[in-house]
Amino acid sequence: MELNDIIHDLKTMIIKECDKSELSIDDISDQEHIVGDETTIALDSMDILQLSVAIKNKYGIRIQRNAESRAAFENLSSLAQFIQRNQQ
Numbered sequence: 001m002e003l004n005d006i007i008h009d010l011k012t013m014i015i016k017e018c019d020k021s022e023l024s025i026d027d028i029s030d031q032e033h034i035v036g037d038e039t040t041i042a043l044d045s046m047d048i049l050q051l052s053v054a055i056k057n058k059y060g061i062r063i064q065r066n067a068e069s070r071a072a073f074e075n076l077s078s079l080a081q082f083i084q085r086n087q088q
Contacts, residue, residue: 006080018047
């Protein structure tokens with residue numbers, strides 16, 4: 001799957017699964033930080049869990065609690081690259 005398609009899917013998942021209906025796909029930059037109060041997305045730990053479950057359901061990738069996963073959640077582009085590398 002192409003990286004841009006994964007990024008688009010992630011944006012859709014964030015809006016739907018994390019109850020961010022006030023955002024549109026165009027509001028979210030590919031380099032947008034995922035976690036933190038000063039980001040457009042501003043996901044909290046519960047949102048990250050919901051997003052992780054959605055990623056597992058769509059891509060079959062179980063996200064572990066480790067340094068690689070934490071780095072993947074830096075921004076949408078890094079998360080999409082993580083998914084692309086780990087797709088089954």
